[in-house]
Amino acid sequence: MAKVYMVAAEPSGDVLAAEVIDELRALQPDIEIVGIGREAMVARGLVSPIDTTPLSIVGIFDGLKVYGTVLKLVEAATEAIIEAAPDAVVLVDSWGFMVRVAERVRARAPQIKLIKLVGPQVWATRAGRAKKLAAKVDHLICIHHMETPFYEPHGLPVTVMGNPALQRAEKGDGARYRKAAGIADDAEILLVLPGSRGSELRRVSPTLVEAAAQIKAERPEIEVVFAPAPSIRDGFLDANPEIETIGRVAAVDANQADLMSAATLALACSGTVTSELAVQGTPFLVGYKAGWLTWAVARFILFKPDHITLLNIAADDTEIAPEFVQTKFTPANLAGKALGLLFDRSALNAQVDAQNKALSHMAGEGDEKAQLIAAKAILAAL
Numbered sequence: 001m002a003k004v005y006m007v008a009a010e011p012s013g014d015v016l017a018a019e020v021i022d023e024l025r026a027l028q029p030d031i032e033i034v035g036i037g038r039e040a041m042v043a044r045g046l047v048s049p050i051d052t053t054p055l056s057i058v059g060i061f062d063g064l065k066v067y068g069t070v071l072k073l074v075e076a077a078t079e080a081i082i083e084a085a086p087d088a089v090v091l092v093d094s095w096g097f098m099v100r101v102a103e104r105v106r107a108r109a110p111q112i113k114l115i116k117l118v119g120p121q122v123w124a125t126r127a128g129r130a131k132k133l134a135a136k137v138d139h140l141i142c143i144h145h146m147e148t149p150f151y152e153p154h155g156l157p158v159t160v161m162g163n164p165a166l167q168r169a170e171k172g173d174g175a176r177y178r179k180a181a182g183i184a185d186d187a188e189i190l191l192v193l194p195g196s197r198g199s200e201l202r203r204v205s206p207t208l209v210e211a212a213a214q215i216k217a218e219r220p221e222i223e224v225v226f227a228p229a230p231s232i233r234d235g236f237l238d239a240n241p242e243i244e245t246i247g248r249v250a251a252v253d254a255n256q257a258d259l260m261s262a263a264t265l266a267l268a269c270s271g272t273v274t275s276e277l278a279v280q281g282t283p284f285l286v287g288y289k290a291g292w293l294t295w296a297v298a299r300f301i302l303f304k305p306d307h308i309t310l311l312n313i314a315a316d317d318t319e320i321a322p323e324f325v326q327t328k329f330t331p332a333n334l335a336g337k338a339l340g341l342l343f344d345r346s347a348l349n350a351q352v353d354a355q356n357k358a359l360s361h362m363a364g365e366g367d368e369k370a371q372l373i374a375a376k377a378i379l380a381a382l
Contacts, residue, residue: 001030001031001032002028002031002032002087002088002379002382003031003032003033003034003084003085003086003087003088004024004031004032004033004034004035004086004087004088004089004090004378004382005033005034005035005036005081005084005086005088005089005090006020006021006033006034006035006036006037006041006046006089006090006092007035007036007037007077007081007089007090007091007092007098007101008035008036008037008038008041008052008092008093008094009036009052009055009092009093009094009097009098010038010052010055010093010094010196010197011038011039011196011229011230011231012093012196012271012272013037013092013093013094013118014037014038014039014040014041014092015040016092016093016117016118016164016371017035017037017040017041017090017092017117018037018040018041018043018044019040019164019168019371020090020117020371020374020375020378021033021041021044021046022044022371023369023371023372023374023375024375024378024379026375027372027375027376027379028379033046034046034047034084034086035048036048036049036050036052036077036080037052038052038053039230049076049080050073050076050077050080052073054069054070054073055070055073055094055097070096070097070100071100073097074097074100074101074104075104077097077101078101078104078105078108081101081105081109081112082105082108082109085109085112086112087112087113087382088112088113088114088115088378088381088382089101089102089105089112089113089114089115090115090117090378091114091115091116091117091137092117092118093117093118095120095129098116099132099133099136102114102116102136102137103136106136113138113139113381113382114136114137114138114139115137115138115139115140115141115377115378115381116133116137116139116140116141117141117374117378118141118142118143119133119140119142119143119147119151120133122147122150127150130150130151130154130156131153131154133151133156134151134154134155134156135154137156138157138381139156139157139158139159139377139381140156140157140158140159141158141159141161141373141374141377141378142158142159142160142161143160143161143162143163143164143370144160144163144362145160147160148160157381159373159374159377160373161370161371161373161374161377162370162373163275163362163370164369164370164371164374165272165275165276165279166275166276166279166359166362167369167370167371168369168370168371169257169276169279169280170257171257171261171279171280172255172256172257172258172259172260172261172262172280173255173257173258173261174258174261174262174263175262176255176258177254177255177258177259177261177262178262180254180258181225181248181250181251181254183223183262187221187222187223188219188221188222188223188264188265188342189222189223189224189225189262189263189264189265190212190215190216190222190223190224190225190247190263190264190265190266190267190338191225191227191259191260191262191263191265191266191267191282192208192209192212192224192225192226192227192247192266192267192268193208193227193228193229193266193267193268193269193273193277194208194209194226194228194232194236194269195228195229195232195269195271196228196229196231196232196269196271196273197231197232198232198235199290200232200269201228201232201235201236201239203289203290204269204287204288204289204329205228205232205236205239205240205269206239207287207289207329207330207331207334208267208269208287208334209226209240209243209246210331211267211287211331211332211334211335211338212224212226212246212247212267213246213331214331214332214335215335215338215339215342216246216247218335218339219339219342222264222342223247223248224246224247224248225247225248225249225250225259225263226240226243226246226247226248226249226250227249227250227254227256227259228249230252233252236249237249256276257276257280260276260277260280260282261280261281261282263277263280263282264342264348265282265283265284265285265338265341265342265348266282266283266284266285267284267285267287267334267338268284268285268286268287269286269287269288270286270287270288270308270309270323270325274286274309274310274311274321275310275311275359275362278311278321278355278356278358278359279359281352281355281356282352283321283341283348283351283352283355284321285321285322285323285324285334285337285338286308286309286321286322286323286324286325287323287324287325287329287334288308288323288324288325288326288329289325289326289329290326307319307323308323308325309321309323310362311355311358311359311362312358314358314362315354315357315358320351320354320355320358321351321355322337324337
């Protein structure tokens with residue numbers, strides 16, 4: 001009986017790991033799966049030996065602030081893996097943390113297969129990471145075909161699974177959400193998605209909330225719905241005690257796909273959620289702000305594309321979904337653009353058409369789900 005150790009550090013990786021666990025169990029019912037993760041993996045019956053919450057960070061200098069904690073968690077994760085003695089370890093996303101775990105496990109237990117699920121964005125920044133990863137793991141399961149040429153010179157076996165965020169997305173029923181929430185069929189809905197990390201709660205959320213307030217002031221009839229990720233929901237509510245003067249907070253059990261489908265327009269923190277919005281045919285604006293030193297290093301030294309949203313990058317690095325980053329990320333800029341789109345439905349429809357075309361470049365090939373392809377690759381590596 002094979003034993004696989006799954007490691008996920010952040011909410012998005014936790015969800016992907018849980019979905020792959022489902023596929024592994026369906027393919028090989030007697031497989032033993034243990035690991036480190038969060039809510040989604042725990043819901044699959046796994047008991048995580050460490051708390052990975054401190055790893056939900058973004059940015060070089062944010063990372064430096066918790067560097068000591070990260071190293072302690074790396075050591076704790078390594079010890080847990082060695083003690084479990086699995087046949088394979090699957091390291092999900094979270095480059096900095098996972099590559100350190102891979103180094104330590106490889107040094108102490110070279111017989112364990114190391115599989116990286118989701119590679120670093122070598123097509124956008126730091127192409128040299130391809131060589132480094134090839135020296136640390138036995139197999140890579142990546143999202144995009146454009147990644148494979150970076151690994152070919154280094155001999156790392158690569159499986160392309162496609163984009164799991166696109167393939168997991170059910171087609172939402174906007175009318176169902178409206179009925180459940182008591183919102184009229186013809187009412188406009190402004191959906192606000194303020195992120196999933198603590199740093200986003202601090203740096204991104206306040207601007208999105210203020211932009212929504214300005215839009216509401218100009219367009220009082222619009223229904224504003226805030227949908228913070230579960231990982232920051234309590235913090236969001238604590239930081240915005242009077243949020244209901246602007247709009248409502250989506251119920252904990254609200255169907256995310258239905259909510260996105262119901263929205264007329266969304267204001268979104270940059271991240272996976274932007275692709276999910278596109279799947280639902282919802283036009284959106286993207287906002288983001290990092291620490292200034294992190295931004296300077298990323299923008300002027302590391303990051304290659306002109307845009308930060310994957311949908312825009314997939315569209316030959318053109319701006320389909322309007323982006324507001326760093327100095328452009330102000331409530332007035334967001335509100336002004338949003339109000340312009342709400343007054344011009346032809347512009348909204350044109351953005352949706354362009355989003356749909358970009359999605360076709362991002363989706364995986366064939367009929368198999370990304371999660372199933374990943375599970376098959378893991379079993380094959382064993």
